[in-house]
Structures are given as C-alpha cells and as structure tokens.
Amino acid sequence: MDFTTLPSPLWVLGTGTGVGKTHVSSRIARTWAQSGPVVYRKPFQTGVDRADHPEADASAVSGPGITAENHTLLRAPLSPLAAAQLEGKTLDLADAAHWCQRPAEGRILLEGVGGLMVPLAPSTHFLAWATELKIPCVLVALGGLGTLNHTLLSAEALMLRGWRIEAVLLNPGADGCSREAAAVNASVLRGFLPMPVVVLD
Numbered sequence: 001m002d003f004t005t006l007p008s009p010l011w012v013l014g015t016g017t018g019v020g021k022t023h024v025s026s027r028i029a030r031t032w033a034q035s036g037p038v039v040y041r042k043p044f045q046t047g048v049d050r051a052d053h054p055e056a057d058a059s060a061v062s063g064p065g066i067t068a069e070n071h072t073l074l075r076a077p078l079s080p081l082a083a084a085q086l087e088g089k090t091l092d093l094a095d096a097a098h099w100c101q102r103p104a105e106g107r108i109l110l111e112g113v114g115g116l117m118v119p120l121a122p123s124t125h126f127l128a129w130a131t132e133l134k135i136p137c138v139l140v141a142l143g144g145l146g147t148l149n150h151t152l153l154s155a156e157a158l159m160l161r162g163w164r165i166e167a168v169l170l171n172p173g174a175d176g177c178s179r180e181a182a183a184v185n186a187s188v189l190r191g192f193l194p195m196p197v198v199v200l201d
Helices: 021-033 057-061 080-086 093-100 126-131 147-160 179-190
Strands: 010-014 038-046 066-074 107-111 119-121 137-142 165-171 197-199
Touching (some): 010 021, 021 038, 021 066, 038 093, 057 066, 066 093, 093 126, 119 126, 165 179, 179 197
Parallel strands (some): 010 107, 137 165, 165 197
8 A cells, every 4th residue: 555645644553452453553664764754643551661662662663753642551461451550640631632732743653452442431431532643544344253343343334433544454463364365355345445455465
C-alpha cells in the first residue's frame, strides 16, 4: 500500500491487542518522514512506566524526522481504566483529546490502545472518546483464523459512528498466518467492506 497517500492527522487502530498497530505506525511514520517531519502521538499506553521503557511504543516508532510523544503511561499491562485504577488515578480524557489535536509541524500520526472498545473510564471506551476527535483511521487486523469476525465487527462499529476508514490492513506477521491465507481473508472482506483491504508484506 502507498502510505504517502494517507491523510494527516490519522489514527492507527486495531481489532485488538497484538495485531501490529505499532508496527504499522512505524512503517507509516518512516514513509512519511521521507518527505517531511512527522509527529507520532500515543495518548494511552499501559505496561510501561516511562517513555524510554524498552516496551514503550514511542521508542519503536521514533526515528529520523519523527518526533514521538506520549500523554499517559501506566504500569500495569491492562486496559487504561484498570491500570489507572491500580495506580489510584483517573484519566483526564478532555486533556488527552486536546493533546491529540494540538497543531504540529508536519504530519500527525496517532496510535490507539488495544481494541476499539477498551475502557478508558467507567462509562467511556476508546471508540466513544476518539469519535469526538473526527480523525480518519486505518484499521489493523490479524491475517488468519478469526480475523473475519473481528474485522467486520470493528469496521461496522467504526462506520456506525461515522468514521472514515482509509483502509483495512491485514498483518499476517502478527499471527504467523501464511500470506496465501491472509489473501483469501482479504478477498472475503472486500465483499463486505467499502474501503480497500490490503495484506501487508
């Protein structure tokens, strides 16, 4: 896929945890950086306690021409709500939304956390919060068994809330699926979805 055609700002969202959102974010950011500065923003990350932690997504995406930023880091590898509760914190979602929308020099790439409906607050999941920002997205999914259901559910949830999905990106490297199997799943998804469905190399 030609990442240079993707709009900015842009969300990289996933059908769940471990589908390769950070890998895709890195690929998009490094492609964009070839033609100008890029700001990568991760509003919520759990399982780390500092920005230079080896598991911090910002560390994986940073590179020449890329500025990586974090808003909220939480120690426990749980949902942001659960991790914040363990630390006796309440996430400031209004501040996080303002932070995501700050102007920047160059293109802006944002990465979600977990799946679309991961809880951020007792009555707010990620999708409800992020919808208010009105930023388009790409949706990253696994390549193999189970991805049809997860992808269609996620895409439908996004479309019902009025999201513009630039593409669905199947990532067979995340689950060890063969490229041939991922290609079959992509073909099936194209019969259901109105946006491009691409199998990543």
